Amino acid sequence: MERNNKESTLLEAVQLGDRPRIAQLLKQNTDVEVTDHMGRTPLMIAVQQNNTDIVAQLLVAGSDPNHRDLTELTPFICAGANGFTASLKLMAAAGADVKSVNRFGGTALLPAAEKGYLHTVQACLAIGVPVDHVNHLGWSALLEAVILGDGGRLYADVVQTLHDAGASVHLQDLDGKSAVYYADEQKQERVLGILTETLEDPQHPAVLEAKSLAAQNNWSAASQTVQTALESDGDNLDLLFYAGFYLAAQDRFEEALAQYSHALVVAPDALEFHFYTAYCYRLMNQSENALQEFEKGAALSSENSFYLYHKSNYLRELGRHEEAVEVMDELVARNPERYDFWFHKANSLRSLGRHEEAVKAIECAIELQPDNPLYAKHKAQSEQLISKK
Incomplete structure (x- = not known):
């Protein structure tokens, strides 16, 4: 759609996280469903930035949590896919189609x-x-x-x-x-x-008690319960994990990282703690640190694809599709029978406009799982894009 200056400014204000400017523009009846070149509304941008305050601000102004961008993604599903729980709940309350x-x-x-x-x-x-x-x-x-x-x-x-x-x-x-x-x-x-x-x-009795408290959203008490148990059992990996997990739930990220770091000192082969550390850095918007943790896990667990897959996932979230394709190349080289790996590679290639390569990748998925209509649909879409190109 053609945008006027107010609408363009709203997209920019959301991108910058400028709440006063957003409020000013909304008072001027600016169209909250204006879209950028990717079909994203201001609400989608706010969700992707995990800016819960602006998500709430836009929902009050009437933003649609079910609006689909050019990839058919909605703000509601985007929140779920990125682990942005607070925004997900806000949009459900605002009428998102769950x-x-x-x-x-x-x-x-x-x-x-x-x-x-x-x-x-x-x-x-x-x-x-x-x-x-x-x-x-x-x-x-x-x-x-x-x-x-x-x-x-x-x-x-x-x-x-x-x-x-x-x-x-x-x-x-x-x-x-x-x-x-x-x-x-x-x-x-x-x-x-x-x-x-x-x-x-x-599981340790303190973990079971903490889980019960966490179920009531009492993160502080859950965290304290585990911390108290750690005073007499400081090298217990279960306690260290939950200590970090409940601290992260309170945005006490540096303290959470300290627990995960200690766990890796106690048990260097407890590779899952690299994943928890990456998860924590991601919540802190420290993408390079998160990627480094995925790489550490991948280097230490060369017999499986867990860390490489989640690294590629994160790169796609960041829009770094060139790097994601490189990781997917390594994954399909290790596991050529994984049709889902070929499928994800094809989608990143399509995001890059490399449609001929995307068709070749999706054909590999079709060969492995010929009865799946999803692959045929995506191949047809890529071929259509080639013909337009």
Whole structure:
């Protein structure tokens, strides 16, 4: 749409986080649904920047949480995919369609589970996002949490949350494999115990008490409970993880990082703490530090693709698609049978305008999973873009 100066200025003001200027423009009845060259409204930009105050400001002015940009992404689903729980809740209260899906057929819950955003998973379930929705890849949130997780402390809690919400452990993907199958194949023992209800919970009593407090959003008390236990058991990895996790929930990031750092001193092979450290840096908007932690984890766990995959995910979030393609090249070289890796590579190539290469990548996914209509659709879209070009 053609924009006047006020509307262009609103997009710029949101990009800059200038709340007084935004308020001034909104008083002048500026169109809150104005879009930029990517089809993003001011609300989408505010969500992507995790600026909850501006998200609230725009919602009060009537911004639509269900507006789709040129990639068919809505602000609501974007919040779920990025773990921005506060914005997600605000948009749900403002009338977001909690059952809406992105172009991959996934609700807000699926990427939240995939990336280990426990608080966002809990919020999605609380506002009514369906627990067993299946996307075009044939995966539910539970399948994504197992297939794309590492079975560590955080992902075990994500799986437990989904299981408690009634997620089907028997639901099978397009290859006929269930979450139980993948947990067993990937030797995720704790996750397997949760799914088969055979887990004898060995967690520290302080962790169980802290979880109960956290369920009431009493993060301070949860954090203090774990900190007190650490005074007499300072090298306990469970306690160190939850100490960091609950500190991060209160935006006490430097303290959280100290707990994760100590855990890696105690147990250098506890590689999952590199993921927690990266997660913390991400919340601090320190992208280079976050990427370095993903790289450390990848270098130390060369036998699996967990860290490389999540590094590529983060690069896509940052819009750094050239680098994401480089990581995906390494992933498909390691795992040429992973159709989802080829699919993600194709999407980054398309974002870069490299449509011929995108078609070749999506053809690899089609060869591996020929009955999936999602791949044929994306190939056709890329071919259409080539013809326009």
